[in-house]
Amino acid sequence: MSSKRDTYRATSKHTAILNAATEVFLKSGYLGANMDDIAKSSGVSKQTVYAHFQSKKDLFVEVVGRITDDASSMVHDSAQASDRDDDIAEYLLSYAIRQLTVVLTPRIMQLRRLVIGEVGRFPELAKVLYERGPQRTMKALAGVFERFSKKGRLNVGNSIVAASAFNWLVMADPLNRAMLLGDNAIPDADELRRHAAEGVRIFLAAYGRS
Amino acid sequence: MSSKRDTYRATSKHTAILNAATEVFLKSGYLGANMDDIAKSSGVSKQTVYAHFQSKKDLFVEVVGRITDDASSMVHDSAQASDRDDDIAEYLLSYAIRQLTVVLTPRIMQLRRLVIGEVGRFPELAKVLYERGPQRTMKALAGVFERFSKKGRLNVGNSIVAASAFNWLVMADPLNRAMLLGDNAIPDADELRRHAAEGVRIFLAAYGRS
Numbered sequence: 001m002s003s004k005r006d007t008y009r010a011t012s013k014h015t016a017i018l019n020a021a022t023e024v025f026l027k028s029g030y031l032g033a034n035m036d037d038i039a040k041s042s043g044v045s046k047q048t049v050y051a052h053f054q055s056k057k058d059l060f061v062e063v064v065g066r067i068t069d070d071a072s073s074m075v076h077d078s079a080q081a082s083d084r085d086d087d088i089a090e091y092l093l094s095y096a097i098r099q100l101t102v103v104l105t106p107r108i109m110q111l112r113r114l115v116i117g118e119v120g121r122f123p124e125l126a127k128v129l130y131e132r133g134p135q136r137t138m139k140a141l142a143g144v145f146e147r148f149s150k151k152g153r154l155n156v157g158n159s160i161v162a163a164s165a166f167n168w169l170v171m172a173d174p175l176n177r178a179m180l181l182g183d184n185a186i187p188d189a190d191e192l193r194r195h196a197a198e199g200v201r202i203f204l205a206a207y208g209r210s
Numbered sequence: 211m212s213s214k215r216d217t218y219r220a221t222s223k224h225t226a227i228l229n230a231a232t233e234v235f236l237k238s239g240y241l242g243a244n245m246d247d248i249a250k251s252s253g254v255s256k257q258t259v260y261a262h263f264q265s266k267k268d269l270f271v272e273v274v275g276r277i278t279d280d281a282s283s284m285v286h287d288s289a290q291a292s293d294r295d296d297d298i299a300e301y302l303l304s305y306a307i308r309q310l311t312v313v314l315t316p317r318i319m320q321l322r323r324l325v326i327g328e329v330g331r332f333p334e335l336a337k338v339l340y341e342r343g344p345q346r347t348m349k350a351l352a353g354v355f356e357r358f359s360k361k362g363r364l365n366v367g368n369s370i371v372a373a374s375a376f377n378w379l380v381m382a383d384p385l386n387r388a389m390l391l392g393d394n395a396i397p398d399a400d401e402l403r404r405h406a407a408e409g410v411r412i413f414l415a416a417y418g419r420s
Binding site: 029031110112113114115116117118119120123126127129130134161164165168169171172173176177179180181182198199201202203205206207 | 239241320323324325326327328329330333336337339340344371374375378379381382383386387389390391392408409411412413415416417
């Protein structure tokens, strides 16, 4: 009984530390963040923080991994639903709008800036973001495109190339703007929809079959 | 006479400081760089550095502006040459390869990472990079696309939208990889050529007219 309660306590502390660390890193950057602040705002001692995460670096990797996984899962789940879809243009449009909406948040933009700024110091961290973010999304999409191709609805040779083309037709312009121009450059819902629709049109002109 | 020589000396000092600052910033990042190191490696006194650039921040803006302008000019000049070109596919392919080759260097990748990492502290710096980099390139390309459209060789409604689509079809995938995975992820010449060719094919499927 008591071990169950201990597990619950440990899990809840773990989550509390991660949540606090996320806010501290996003606000102060990697170098500016310190373990005292993280301990303080998670309401645990610094020893407890170190009992859960060996170093500031380990904690940063966890924070980046968790936000990336959450975002990817939201995009990924929407990709999985596609099999049942028959109208490819409509499927791609709703996929694109979902991806844009999930990724283009001030929180994820700031995380991405932090990680890119630290590539020199922590190359493995950016790799975590790449593999669990865009790469995971593109692989899922490639699988969807292969199934559409088998049904004769798309004409996709290399499905990874096609998935990358679609991904970046949709994401690159608004992502690049937001990266460099800040959160005010994140387009509103109407703009995102128009942008997504043009991306779908271009993609289907090249890979469509109807 | 002596004033001419003074001007020459001042210009050459200015350039020496900028060159040294570029290396120091690329190596140590913005926070890590200090004016003493920059003075030392440009062979001038710290007072002289401050006589040319009021602050480390001003110097950083100059460094970023200069590298960005140089790269954009190289891409831009190749866009300008297009008017005489009749084979659009060939023109676009050589434009794309040139842009990929000019931009995807370890130096520009590192600069971009630095600038993105500093968006929170210096929003205006990233704006310099955006406006003098991708935006300038896309505007030049939009002009080219309008002329091609008038000749009936392309079917481009909004030329800025088309220029952005082409730009990111070409740049986004390798740029994003290099940003996150480091310089080893910069594709070799053959890969860049294949990637550029697929970008051109997709673009012309959507906007071409032949």
